[in-house]
Amino acid sequence: MSNADLANLSDKLMLTTVVMYIIALVAYAADMGFGRRGAATAAAARTADAAVQEKAAAKVLVGAGGAADVGDTEVAKADATTDDDAERPQVDWGSLAILLSVLGVGAHLGVLVSRGLAASRWPWGNMYEFLTAISFAAVAAFMVVMFRHKARFLGAPVMFAAVIALGAANIWLYDSVGPVTPALNSYWIAIHVSAAIIATGAFTVAGAATILYFLKSREEAREEAREEAREEALAGAGAGAGAGVKVRGGALARVPSAETLDRLAMRVTMFAFPIWTAAIIMGAIWADQAWGRYWGWDPKEIWSFVTWIIYAAYLHARATSGWKGRKAAFLSLLAFAALLFNFFGVNYMFSGLHSYA
Numbered sequence: 001m002s003n004a005d006l007a008n009l010s011d012k013l014m015l016t017t018v019v020m021y022i023i024a025l026v027a028y029a030a031d032m033g034f035g036r037r038g039a040a041t042a043a044a045a046r047t048a049d050a051a052v053q054e055k056a057a058a059k060v061l062v063g064a065g066g067a068a069d070v071g072d073t074e075v076a077k078a079d080a081t082t083d084d085d086a087e088r089p090q091v092d093w094g095s096l097a098i099l100l101s102v103l104g105v106g107a108h109l110g111v112l113v114s115r116g117l118a119a120s121r122w123p124w125g126n127m128y129e130f131l132t133a134i135s136f137a138a139v140a141a142f143m144v145v146m147f148r149h150k151a152r153f154l155g156a157p158v159m160f161a162a163v164i165a166l167g168a169a170n171i172w173l174y175d176s177v178g179p180v181t182p183a184l185n186s187y188w189i190a191i192h193v194s195a196a197i198i199a200t201g202a203f204t205v206a207g208a209a210t211i212l213y214f215l216k217s218r219e220e221a222r223e224e225a226r227e228e229a230r231e232e233a234l235a236g237a238g239a240g241a242g243a244g245v246k247v248r249g250g251a252l253a254r255v256p257s258a259e260t261l262d263r264l265a266m267r268v269t270m271f272a273f274p275i276w277t278a279a280i281i282m283g284a285i286w287a288d289q290a291w292g293r294y295w296g297w298d299p300k301e302i303w304s305f306v307t308w309i310i311y312a313a314y315l316h317a318r319a320t321s322g323w324k325g326r327k328a329a330f331l332s333l334l335a336f337a338a339l340l341f342n343f344f345g346v347n348y349m350f351s352g353l354h355s356y357a
Contacts, residue, residue, distance in 0.1 A: 006118035007177040013110040014132075014170065020104030021139070021163050027097035028155035032254050034093060097155055101143060108136045118177045122189050124197065125180035127347065128173040134343075135165040137201025141268070145205055149264060153255045157208040188286035195279035200339065202272035203311075207336035209265040213329050217258035262324055265332055266315075273311050280304055303342040310335035 001009075112133060116123035124133045142158040145151045180189075255261070283304070284294040295301060314331040317323035323331070 003118045003120075003177070006114045010111050010115040010118060010177075013107050013114060014166070017104050017107040017111060018163065018166050018170070020100050020107060021159050021166070024097050024100035024104060025156060025159040025163055027093045027100060028152070028159055030091075031093035031097055032153065032156060033251055034091075094152055098146075098152070101139065101155065101159070105136070105139055105143065108132075108139065112136060115177060119179070121180060121185075122193070124193050125184050125189070126173075126175045128169050128175045130193070130197070131165055131169040131173060131343075133197045134200045134204075135162045135169070137197050138162055138165075138204040139201075141198075141202045141205045142208075145264070145268060149267075151209075151264060153212070154205060154208050157211060158205060161204060161208065183290050186286065186290070188282065188289070192279055192282040192286050195275050195282060199272045199276035199279055200343070202268055202275070203336060203339055206265045206268040206272065206332065207339075209261050209268065210329050210332045210336065212252075212255060213258050213261040213265065214326075214333075216252050216255050216261055217326065219252050220258055258325075262329060265329070266318060269311060269315065269332065273315060276308060276311065280308060299346045300342070303338065303346050307335060307338040307342050310338055 112123045112129075115129065119125070124130045138158060139162050142151075142154055146154065179185075283301070287296070287301075288294045310331065314323075314328065314335055317331065318328055
C-alpha cells in the first residue's frame with residue numbers, strides 16, 4: 001500500500017471515528033436520561049406492591065364485600081399494566097454506547113497508525129495530528145476509568161469533548177501528510193510529545209468529572225432543599241400527607257454523588273500530574289539539544305509551567321490542607337482552563353519557538 005493510499009485510509013477512518021463517537025455520545029446521553037426511568041419504575045413497583053399487600057390485609061380483616069371486589073379489579077388492571085411495561089422491549093443504551101466506544105477507539109487508533117505510516121514518522125507533528133492524538137488519549141483514558149471505576153456516566157461529556165475536538169481538527173486544522181520541521185525531527189517527539197498527549201487526555205477526563213461535580217452538587221443542594229420543605233409539609237399536614245410524595249429523577253440521577261466525583265477527579269489528576277511533570281522535564285532536555293538552552297521563557301514553556309503550578313497547588317491543597325468539595329473543584333477547573341489555553345491560546349495568540357505546532 002502506497003503512502004497516498006495510507007493517507008486516504010487515515011482520512012476515511014477519521015470519518016468513521018467521528019460517526020462512531022457521535023452515536024456513542026447520543027447513546028451515553030440516552031443512558032443518563034432514559035436509564036433513570038428504570039429506577040423510577042422499580043420504586044413505583046415497590047410502592048404498588050406495598051399498596052396491594054395493605055389492601056389484601058384490609059380485606060382479610062374487614063371481609064369480602066363489594067368494595068373489596070372493586071379493589072381487586074383495580075389491582076388486576078394495575079398488574080396488567082405492569083406486565084405490559086415489563087414485556088415492552090427496552091434498549092440497553094449503556095451497552096450500545098460502550099460497544100460504539102470500543103469500535104470508535106479502534107478506528108481512532110487506525111487513524112493515527114495509518115497516518116504515521118504514510119508520513120514515516122510519529123503522527124503528531126502538527127496541530128491536526130496533535131489534537132487527533134489528544135482526543136484519542138482522552139477517550140482511551142475514559143475507557144480505562146470506566147472499566148476500573150464503573151464510571152460510565154463520564155461517557156457523555158468525554159465523547160462531547162472528543163467530537164468537538166475532532167470536528168475542529170478536521171474543519172480548521174487539517175493538514176496533508178508531509179514532513180515535519182527540522183526542530184521536530186528528533187526521537188524526543190516520541191517521548192516528550194507522547195507524555196504531553198497522555199497527560200492531557202487524562203486531565204480531560206478529570207476535567208469532565210469536575211464539571212459533573214458542579215452540576216451534581218447543585219442538584220443535591222436543590223434536592224436537599226426540597227426534602228426539607230417536604231418534611232415541613234408533612235409535619236404540618238400529618239402523616240397521611242406522605243401518600244402524595246412522588247418519585248423524583250433527573251438527568252443526573254444515574255450520576256454518583258458529588259463526593260464520589262470529587263474523589264474520582266483527584267485520582268485521575270494524581271495519575272496525570274507526574275506524566276505532565278515528566279513531559280516538561282523532557283521538553284527542557286530537548287530544548288537544550290535543539291536550541292542550546294533548557295529554558296527560555298517561551299510562551300509555551302511559561303504556560304506549561306503555569307498549568308503545572310496550578311495542578312500542583314490543587315494536589316498540595318488536598319493533601320496538606322484537606323481541601324475538598326467546591327474549593328478543590330474550582331482549583332481543578334482553573335488548572336484545566338490553563339491547560340486548554342496552553343494548547344489553543346498560546347499556539348494562536350503568541351509567537352515563539354513553538355509556533356510551528
